[in-house]
Amino acid sequence: MTPLRCLAIAALCALAASVQAQPDTAGYPNRPITIVTPTTGGAADAVARTLSASMSKSLGVGVVVASRPGAGGNVASESVAHAAPDGYTLLLALGSMLTVNPALYAKPNFNPVSDFSPIGLVATTPYVLAVNPTVPAKNVRELVAHANAARDPLFYSSPGNGTPNHILGVLFNTAAGTKLQHVPYKTTGAATTDVISGQVSMTFGSMPSVLPFLRSGQLRGIAVSTAQRSAFAPGVPAMSETLPGFAFDAWYALLAPARTPKPVMDKLVGAVEQALKDKEVRAAYAQQNLDVATGTPAELSALIGQDLARWTAVIKSNDIKPD
Known part of the structure; x- marks a missing residue:
């Protein structure tokens, strides 16, 4: 066989392999899609299950939810980052998984910018600075005055070192x-319970985790972390009303996964947009005390980069370490 003929055969084999490796975007989707979440239960899991039902209707295939807990969400992120870029494995991520963990953990096995193709923002919720009702403060100004005048330091709880609640x-x-x-505590429930019992003065809890206790009077809301007040607790001021620019x-x-073909991404983006309407x-979001959030893939990409920085x-300036 001549060298030229060998070269031609090798080229044809490479072309055939390349064609075979390309996902069938025209027929997408033709089998169930999996949304990976970082926890079993909790807000992320609830968001994924709410979206999955609507997306299943619009895409015409089953959309199932699978939890991959561990390492503050890193296990879930890594599993999707290294999955086939064919649109059948997606990640429902809490923002901190992509913007806190890469700085917090020494060697996360994923890059939040280069290993994912953003589909869209799907939900937001404020954090709430909530205190035990015995704390003599009803707003941020009074809390600051009380903390600075107290003989002993005041303590706040969180579900662990390096969590957004801690960093707030x-x-x-x-x-x-x-x-x-x-x-630091091991769980959100434990962190909240000890504020209710008076073992700790306060916590920076997510709205879904503390709202029932605000309504029952077991906790008092001092401020929400977002730029505006929340419709779920309109009587609780925004932190920025006292501390301008404080908004998280x-x-x-x-x-x-990164390199998911554009035709597949377009279908997924469309399904999410339809679900959010x-x-x-x-x-379901309202029952979970979550706000609907929308945004283009480009806007989500910009948000990830902004929050990551x-x-x-x-984290670096305060030498924050994970548990």
């Missing part, structure tokens, strides 16, 4: 000039 306390200390001391929220987004989805600076 660090940011609050910087913005308000206080010296609140952090007490928990956001949830849907992403696919669905009255049943909006009603912001949280990295805070």
